[in-house]
Amino acid sequence: MxxxxxxxxxxxxxxxxxxxxxxxxxxxxxxxxxxxxxxxxxxxxxxxxxxxxxxxxxxxxxxxxxxxxxxxxxxxxxxxxxxxxxxxxxxxxxxxxxxxxxxxxxxxxxxxxxxxxxxxxxxxxxxxxxxxxxxxxxxxxxxxxxxxxxxxxxxxxxxxxxxxxxxxxxxxxxxxxxxxxxxxxxxxxxxxxxxxxxxxxxxxxxxxxxxxxxxxxxxxxxxxxxxxxxxxxxxxxxxxxxxxxxxxxxxxxxxxxxxxxxxxxxxxxxxxxxxxxxxxxxxxxxxxxxxxxxxxxxxxxxxxxxxxxxxxxxxxxxxxxxxxxxxxxxxxxxxxxxxxxxxxxxxxxxxxxxxxxxxxxxxxxxxxxxxxxxxxxxxxxxxxxxxxxxxxxDDGGRLWILNRREDRIVTGGENVHPGEVVEVLRSHPKIREAAVVGLADDEWGERVAALVVPEEDATDRDASLTEDALDAHCRDRLAGYKCPKTIAFADELPRTASGTVEREAVRERLLADGECDERGDERDERDERDEHDEGDDCDE
CATH class of the missing domain: 3.40.50.12780 (ANL, N-terminal domain)
Known part of the structure; x- marks a missing residue:
């Protein structure tokens, strides 16, 4: 050639x-x-x-x-x-x-x-x-x-x-x-x-x-x-x-x-x-x-x-x-x-x-x-x-995209890998475990949400365990669009018999706790300056 x-x-x-x-x-x-x-x-x-x-x-x-x-x-x-x-x-x-x-x-x-x-x-x-x-x-x-x-x-x-x-x-x-x-x-x-x-x-x-x-x-x-x-x-x-x-x-x-x-x-x-x-x-x-x-x-x-x-x-x-x-x-x-x-x-x-x-x-x-x-x-x-x-x-050759084989979250066109957010949350001295999923959102398509399990010695009075404190912890380490907009606390993460985190149960728990609380709305407003654009491109 x-x-x-x-x-x-x-x-x-x-x-x-x-x-x-x-x-x-x-x-x-x-x-x-x-x-x-x-x-x-x-x-x-x-x-x-x-x-x-x-x-x-x-x-x-x-x-x-x-x-x-x-x-x-x-x-x-x-x-x-x-x-x-x-x-x-x-x-x-x-x-x-x-x-x-x-x-x-x-x-x-x-x-x-x-x-x-x-x-x-x-x-x-x-x-x-x-x-x-x-x-x-x-x-x-x-x-x-x-x-x-x-x-x-x-x-x-x-x-x-x-x-x-x-x-x-x-x-x-x-x-x-x-x-x-x-x-x-x-x-x-x-x-x-x-x-x-x-x-x-x-x-x-x-x-x-x-x-x-x-x-x-x-x-x-x-x-x-x-x-x-x-x-x-x-x-x-x-x-x-x-x-x-x-x-x-x-x-x-x-x-x-x-x-x-x-x-x-x-x-x-x-x-x-x-x-x-x-x-x-x-x-x-x-x-x-x-x-x-x-x-x-x-x-x-x-x-x-x-x-x-x-x-x-x-x-x-x-x-x-x-x-x-x-x-x-x-x-x-x-x-x-x-x-x-x-x-x-x-x-x-x-x-x-x-x-x-x-x-x-x-x-x-x-x-x-x-x-x-x-x-x-x-x-x-x-x-x-x-x-x-x-x-x-379909028979005419047109494509439909259903979901990802993995659990990646797409929020406003930006890709967020849950494991990356979990790692940052677990680096907090008062957090023992965390699970991160995407919740449906009218504005962004999906919003990042986290269910966290505090350390056993943590108390409700710990100032470092407020939603705002965890938000600040994440923002020091992650881009704004990767930070959880919804955070809920649990004694344990829901798991399957084999020990795997049951992601759908996590999602249901977060939805039950209120997907669009006032704090989440405040974080949305703060993120408006970080306009989501194409993440992986207008990638279209």
Missing amino acids: REEPPTRDWLTHRARASPEKTALVEADDGTEWSYAELDDAVAETAGQLAARGVEEGDHLGVLMETRVAFVRVVHAAMRLGAVLVPLNARLARPELERQAETADVTALVCERQTEADAIAVAQRRSTSERAATIPVASVDSPEEKGAVALREQGTQQFEPVEWSPTDTMAMLFTSGTTGDPKAVSLSMGNFFASATASAFRLGVLPEDRWLLCLSMYHMGGLSVVLRSALYGTAVVLQEGFDATAATTAIAEYEVTGVSLVPTMLRRMLGASDLADSLRFVLLGGAPASDELLARCETRGVPVHPTYGMTETTSQIATASPREAFDYDGTVGRPLLGTDVTVVDDDGTPLPSGEAGELVVSGPTVMTGYYGDSEATEEAFGTHGFHTGDVGYR
Whole structure:
């Protein structure tokens, strides 16, 4: 077979092909960049990173929320041949340290809000046996010792790198099936195939504008930036999600597409009607309720429920609005080039209508988990990548997702592994045991809930055993969305005859204690600033 010729970074090609077309719009102030102007800005950022020692093959960690500077770093990394490693800016410091170690991060780019965490992560990495000193550069003016301003480093000449489809382009994190951080290695070919298949399903028009209001450290946000450069269409960037601001931006900038999770769409529909300019609303990250889809049909919202994973570079299957309205709960048919096999516990393919695990193959499937050959080998079988999701297909090839083979909780589009939360709860000196499950929630899809067993010497008067105290304990160690919104106390955990925690009994006990008490509502309000977006992507 003829080997594919190497290629430059995608922005270089796009700037040559359509330099005057609009590439990027800041929704807050209307500032616009043409592709030629964005190309010049990215060349400057790449030169600054080169001056900091970033070069081909480096693992460039990025710790910031969605903003223009992040867009520049994404394209600059590709121009330098560095592997992009977006880190979730909402994670607690110990979580960030584990991710940086897992991905062998060699340099970090941050912003003012994440500067302290970036410095701490770099110092931790630099003291390990596996790493040398990790430079930290901020896209803002640093306020702490240990970080330098990227723009103050000057620029260094560099030779743009040529890419082949098999080269690793980015590593994004997923909790996988164990709760441990896994760095998903995605090649340039993976991203290209995903963008192509999505274009065939959603369509691409010359004047398309895609609203970016998801976090770029998730696939749903990152893919908007990369796909738009390939398509030659514009990104309308909103810093931080606000429902009213998002609906206003869609109308003001004649946005034609947007990626959302159900919580975000629900809030936007509550804020106002969506503009007629919209061609598609790519809705993923969590199942869409029948009520939400009915509202979309009534109000003419072109919603495309989608199912995907970080390991498949986003979309696996995507429904059209007509499919979504006529076939309740479907996520549509697999995209071009993607094959989905439904198998039983022995790996035998099942016929239409029978539920089993979904196994995916095709050019969008990851090359593997970085540095974890055992997990990679376990994830693949005869028919491809084992998703861990249970579902079925109808005679027309449409897919339905029922649940996960494991007990992972999906809250507002973010994945939460119960075992990780249990470990943090049990680290509390007054907690002996804990069980964590997901409870149905109208706002987030699921809410994290915990049933805890205090130590025998603990008393009702222990101030450290209040719900607020346990909430604070968790928040020091976990991202906000992982912290239990409902906490109940028990003398013992319900168990089966074999000693396994009986999860359904745990769920019933928590529901009986009141799923939506006042304290849980207060924590929900506090978490509104931590908008849930795509967790594993608008992953659709």
